[in-house]
Amino acid sequence: MTARSLAIAPAADTGGVNGVALAVLIFFFVVVAAAGFWAARWRRPASMESLEEWGLGGRSFGTWITWFLLGGDLYTAYTFVAVPAAMWAFGAVNGFFAVPYTIILYPIIFIFMSRLWSVSHRHGYVTPADFVHGRSGSRGLSLAVAVTGFLATMPYIALQLVGIQAVLEVAGVGGGGNWVAKDLPLFIAFLVLALYTYTSGLRAPAIIAFVKDILIYIVIIVAVIYLPSKVGGWGHVFDAAEHKMKTTTNAATGKPNVFIPGAGAYWAYATLALGSAMALFMYPHSVTATLSAKSRNTIRKNASILPAYSFLLGLLALLGWVAIAAGTKPVGLDGKVNGQLVIPQLFEDMFPAWFAGVAFAAIAIGALVPAAIMSIAAANTFTRNIYKAWIKPDATTAQEAKVSKVTSLVVKGFALIFVLTLDKSNAINFQLLGGIWILQTFPALVFYLYTRWFHRWALLAGWAVGMVYGTVAAYNVTNKSNGSPFAGSVASIPVIGQLGYIAVTAFAINVILAAVLTLVLRAAKAPEGKDETIPADYFADAGDPRVEKLAVGPHESTPSA
Amino acid sequence: MSTTPHRHEAPPANKGLLVLAGVLLAIPIVALLLVGTYAKDEPRLGGFPFFIWYQFLWVILCSVLTYSAYRIVLRARPHVPMNPEGDSYLDDDPSGRAPREDGTR
Numbered sequence: 001m002t003a004r005s006l007a008i009a010p011a012a013d014t015g016g017v018n019g020v021a022l023a024v025l026i027f028f029f030v031v032v033a034a035a036g037f038w039a040a041r042w043r044r045p046a047s048m049e050s051l052e053e054w055g056l057g058g059r060s061f062g063t064w065i066t067w068f069l070l071g072g073d074l075y076t077a078y079t080f081v082a083v084p085a086a087m088w089a090f091g092a093v094n095g096f097f098a099v100p101y102t103i104i105l106y107p108i109i110f111i112f113m114s115r116l117w118s119v120s121h122r123h124g125y126v127t128p129a130d131f132v133h134g135r136s137g138s139r140g141l142s143l144a145v146a147v148t149g150f151l152a153t154m155p156y157i158a159l160q161l162v163g164i165q166a167v168l169e170v171a172g173v174g175g176g177g178n179w180v181a182k183d184l185p186l187f188i189a190f191l192v193l194a195l196y197t198y199t200s201g202l203r204a205p206a207i208i209a210f211v212k213d214i215l216i217y218i219v220i221i222v223a224v225i226y227l228p229s230k231v232g233g234w235g236h237v238f239d240a241a242e243h244k245m246k247t248t249t250n251a252a253t254g255k256p257n258v259f260i261p262g263a264g265a266y267w268a269y270a271t272l273a274l275g276s277a278m279a280l281f282m283y284p285h286s287v288t289a290t291l292s293a294k295s296r297n298t299i300r301k302n303a304s305i306l307p308a309y310s311f312l313l314g315l316l317a318l319l320g321w322v323a324i325a326a327g328t329k330p331v332g333l334d335g336k337v338n339g340q341l342v343i344p345q346l347f348e349d350m351f352p353a354w355f356a357g358v359a360f361a362a363i364a365i366g367a368l369v370p371a372a373i374m375s376i377a378a379a380n381t382f383t384r385n386i387y388k389a390w391i392k393p394d395a396t397t398a399q400e401a402k403v404s405k406v407t408s409l410v411v412k413g414f415a416l417i418f419v420l421t422l423d424k425s426n427a428i429n430f431q432l433l434g435g436i437w438i439l440q441t442f443p444a445l446v447f448y449l450y451t452r453w454f455h456r457w458a459l460l461a462g463w464a465v466g467m468v469y470g471t472v473a474a475y476n477v478t479n480k481s482n483g484s485p486f487a488g489s490v491a492s493i494p495v496i497g498q499l500g501y502i503a504v505t506a507f508a509i510n511v512i513l514a515a516v517l518t519l520v521l522r523a524a525k526a527p528e529g530k531d532e533t534i535p536a537d538y539f540a541d542a543g544d545p546r547v548e549k550l551a552v553g554p555h556e557s558t559p560s561a
Numbered sequence: 562m563s564t565t566p567h568r569h570e571a572p573p574a575n576k577g578l579l580v581l582a583g584v585l586l587a588i589p590i591v592a593l594l595l596v597g598t599y600a601k602d603e604p605r606l607g608g609f610p611f612f613i614w615y616q617f618l619w620v621i622l623c624s625v626l627t628y629s630a631y632r633i634v635l636r637a638r639p640h641v642p643m644n645p646e647g648d649s650y651l652d653d654d655p656s657g658r659a660p661r662e663d664g665t666r
Contacts, residue, residue, distance in 0.1 A: 235608030
């Protein structure tokens with residue numbers, strides 16, 4: 001349904017199982033699953049029955065391993081499947097904004113992350129909601145932040161599942177007649193992931209990350225060097241992309257596709273990049289991860305070397321256009337064009353079957369690892385800031401671990417619902433939808449790092465209105481070809497009248513409302529919450545009194561983009 | 562979560578240098594948000610449209626600017642250790658480099 005109007009003849013040869021590639025894929029999947037279950041025994045703790053052990057698995061890697069792991073974490077189904085697919089189907093506005101997004105991300109986190117590191121280490125905060133609670137003294141605001149983090153993670157996990165599904169489909173499985181047969185391979189992959197996350201906790205993705213990174217680096221390097229030369233060089237790639245983009249329209253929006261954004265798309269491109277960059281480090285898995293840095297300024301130093309990864313991300317995005325030049329026909333097993341299949345299909349067409357299998361494994365495992373990490377982070381947030389804070393304050397550690405384990409299953413279950421119910425033709429929307437929600441916690445988290453000027457009730461009201469506006473606006477973006485809601489993340493910005501990323505519009509409404517209500521509440525002398533932090537907390541560094549090493553996740557100092 | 566010591570202000574900082582670091586960080590953000598300045602095909606470089614290679618160029622520039630900001634920030638607000646109670650800074654030493662808890666400097 002992606003591109004009915006595309007001038008692509010139905011391919012006759014896409015059906016059938018690619019035996020060799022599938023065998024390689026299954027081989028790696030079994031190895032990884034075995035490693036995932038074995039992880040529970042790795043450095044075996046006395047008991048797995050505590051949140052510390054299950055959810056935080058506390059390990060500290062050396063500098064170079066950390067850097068290596070960071071790089072691997074930037075490559076998920078988002079970079080490997082969703083961004084190139086958007087480039088292939090709709091062009092630069094839908095896909096290439098990921099490059100400025102991952103560039104301006106680093107100056108933004110440079111600014112506020114050190115303060116968050118310091119205050120969190122002085123007070124033992126592990127989640128964004130912990131900090132908001134300590135700073136505002138408002139349980140309600142803290143709950144809002146926790147719920148949002150939990151909710152926004154789901155579509156992001158769903159995006160990972162779409163990546164796994166794409167690989168399976170190109171390999172030739174999962175296309176049976178009824179929906180059970182169609183989705184069965186995805187269910188099996190999902191079930192294995194859920195089970196080893198359940199038994200091994202964060203140790204599982206930590207171990208699998210090594211396999212993932214090695215595979216992904218091999219595939220990326222081979223792909224970006226070998227493929228363009230095979231299809232006639234970059235110049236030809238861009239000419240082919242330009243031709244396709246200028247002769248096709250986006251069936252979902254009814255608008256022309258984009259080779260290079262025209263004047264009408266400047267706002268959309270800029271707000272997608274800015275909104276995504278501001279949103280990424282609000283996710284529970286990324287905040288918790290950043291806190292695992294050794295010292296206050298580590299994240300700043302990392303921020304200056306991490307943009308290098310954006311370079312490879314950009315080249316991967318361009319593989320979507322390489323696929324245009326190569327004439328890749330991403331036709332699913334149901335006979336319909338599905339843009340999400342374009343990169344796996346490109347690999348299958350251009351590489352020998354065994355290497356296509358390696359590439360499939362890289363994509364699939366590259367999606368499994370972040371899916372596991374995200375679901376664990378969301379589960380920890382639930383346990384810490386919802387279950388323990390509201391439902392059962394006197395929960396034992398064993399009960400906490402139990403709740404987290406079950407919640408990690410629930411989160412993945414919801415993610416599966418996202419995959420099965422929402423419009424997948426532009427899967428990058430899953431990530432953008434999560435961004436709309438999570439960005440609404442930005443004022444509470446980041447503004448509070450600098451000032452308590454905003455009243456806690458005003459921030460809560462701003463959050464609520466931003467959430468409702470963002471959700472309604474995203475729902476109202478319908479796919480013009482089939483009428484399904486949540487088909488995009490870009491809508492007209494009120495007042496400005498240009499198309500823009502809904503998250504940024506909702507954020508602006510959120511901030512303005514919070515500011516106005518703050519003035520009102522101050523005038524009405526509404527009670528202030530108690531701030532348990534002091535200015536000095538925001539500058540503390542490793543070695544200062546009461547700066548304890550936090551038991552946070554093992555290796556993510558930057559999140560999976 | 563913990564008892565709050567009564568310590569007050571942020572460590573002293575060179576405001577000018579902090580502003581400079583802020584400007585360096587703002588440059589890539591502003592440059593990339595001004596989409597109209599680079600949304601064009603020509604001139605191409607090695608087959609890459611301007612729109613593409615210009616953004617790749619900013620990957621490198623951003624890296625350089627962020628690293629510069631990192632060095633500047635370290636100098637603008639040198640770390641000041643706290644007393645063992647964690648409620649005040651050990652910065653009454655005129656040299657500005659008070660001995661740490663364990664006697665090292």
